[in-house]
Amino acid sequence: MAQVLEFKLPDLGEGLTEAEIVRWLVEVGDVVAVDQPVVEVETAKAMVDVPCPYGGVVTARFGAEGTELPVGAPLLTVAVGEPAEDGPADEAGPADSADGRGRSGATEGSGNVLVGYGTSEAPARRRRVRPSDAAPAKAATPAAPPAAPVANGHPRAAEPAAAPARTPGAADGPVPVISPLVRRLARQNGLDLREMTGSGPEGLILRADVEYALRAAAAQGRTGTTAGEPRTQRTTDAPAPAAGTPGVTRVPLKGIRGTVADKLSRSRTEIPDATCWVDADATELMRTRAAMNAAGGPKISVLALLARICTAALARFPELNSSVDTGAREIVQYADVHLGFAAQTDRGLVVPVVRDAHTRDAESLTAEFARLTEAARAGTLTPADLTGGTFTLNNYGVFGVDGSTPIVNHPEAAMLGVGRIVPKPWVHEGELAVRQVVQLSLTFDHRVCDGGTAGGFLRYVANCVEQPAVLLRTL
Known part of the structure; x- marks a missing residue:
């Protein structure tokens, strides 16, 4: 058998x-x-x-x-x-x-x-x-x-039936629901499951039953909330367009997109952030990279050089390589730098993490960035590749923008943003010249440090960009 x-x-x-x-x-x-x-x-x-x-x-x-x-x-x-x-x-x-x-x-x-x-x-x-x-x-x-x-x-599943009136004694026992997802869907839309009869075996309430009830309520004009709103807001907030309304498209916040939305909301809610920025002359950095690549061997990326600068700066300003334990009211500083970087994919923004970035040279960083970026685009990143970061580098210059105010990647304490490197008029050695200029921005958790520390970190990064030889002190 x-x-x-x-x-x-x-x-x-x-x-x-x-x-x-x-x-x-x-x-x-x-x-x-x-x-x-x-x-x-x-x-x-x-x-x-x-x-x-x-x-x-x-x-x-x-x-x-x-x-x-x-x-x-x-x-x-x-x-x-x-x-x-x-x-x-x-x-x-x-x-x-x-x-x-x-x-x-x-x-x-x-x-x-x-x-x-x-x-x-x-x-x-x-x-x-x-x-x-x-x-x-x-x-x-x-x-x-x-x-x-x-x-x-x-x-x-059979076609669900409309929700009947509540039966006596229904509040005395558990509600037969197929899964926590169904409970959440009902809760977010203000539906009382005890007022419904499920179409599943033995009265089991299915997801189709909840969706049918929502459509019926919308058709009768009885829904006054959007997904996730408390029911008490029905009389004060205008209802969102119901699904199926001409010209209206609803995109579920789930998967990677939903996780990003949750983390950004939590970051804005919990972290009192501040941003400082500076323009830097990246001409010498670009010349240094060109010289390194001309010497043979694997090509070195600009992102890898910026990552190497970040790890050197975090060694001087370790307050920014940390997180806040709100329950214990403690700042947790990390000795190791696990560097996250923003990567855009067809399924949304992800932040892969380069482990032990402080121990890697520019060549190793370049290879690891390439591996993680390819895995992100293919959708094969593992949960371990996407967690455990202590600091994030966001190169939004690849989108053709000069500057931005990054949102800290919760629960980290800071994020360095890098704009595009473009030729601009610049005073160099007392004379006006065309130089390769980049805008750097640092958003930081004001609970872990004050503006002096954040400004010192950003100024050190800018100095390394303008004069890469500054890095020799930490090599």
Whole structure:
């Protein structure tokens, strides 16, 4: 007899709690090998191919492409071992059993899934919430059951019904909801799940039910909030255009874009930042780079030279290589420089991190910048590549702009911005001349230092740009 094993979305690390299904790599009925990638997902950090720890026949998939699943939700089921006499499971698979799972004995698989995240133990069983199992309001809410299975990317959920009036006693038990994502969607839009009847098995409330209720409310003019607004603002704030309004496009803030939005909002909310800037004559820096590249060997990038200058400046002004622990009311200074740099991709802005940048020379920095940039554009950066930075370098000059006021990359304490290097009139050695000029800007957390320290850091960076020989003191 074949054993049907359930493979759940693994913990992808770095505090990630959900992922979006980008592309299924297998179909129901396909034979998969141990550690074969079965689905491509996008987290808030990067694109990830998720390998299956089991070998066998895919009997069911959970979630269509574009669906967000929480960590621990079922991804697919695999029939392992000799097939049963009655043939493989139908498309509903083991999720149609009473406990939301199929038969499973001892787990047989690689135990890898992703590097560092094992599946050596059988997944815990998930108990479906039934109206008859309602517990007192103070009892813990049971875990949500697995999502409805799909065949070839199409959900099997029935057309949701309109929300009826609340039934007596509904407030005394838990609400049967398919996942935390559904709860969040309802909460953000001010919907009371206890006033809804789900279209899923045994009254389970699906995402489709919530979306249907929102559309119905919008059609009747009863929605007075935008996603994420408190319900108390309905009488004071004008409602945002509903989805489907002609000329209006709604773009979900999720994945990388959503993470960037959250970090920028948190930075603006928590960090009392200030910005200072200076124009610098980069003519000698560009000549130095040209001389280095003319000597043979790998080409040195301008960004690598600026990074080398940053690490030298942070050695002199370590206050800026830090973060603030608000809970402990302490400034945490770091001895090592893990240098982040802004990289634009088709999926949005990401900030890869060059580990131990203070130990690297210009050639090593150039190679690492190139590797991380290529991985960012390909969507193959790992969570480790995108976390742990202590200072960020933002070369927005590549977009053809002269200056900007960077937003600090929370929880870091500072960011150096670099504009484009362009010929400009400049007084050089007492005479007007055309020189290669760049604007440098430093945004810093005013809690970690005052303007004197920030100004000293920026002035040292400008001195190194104008006279690269200044760096010889720290080499």
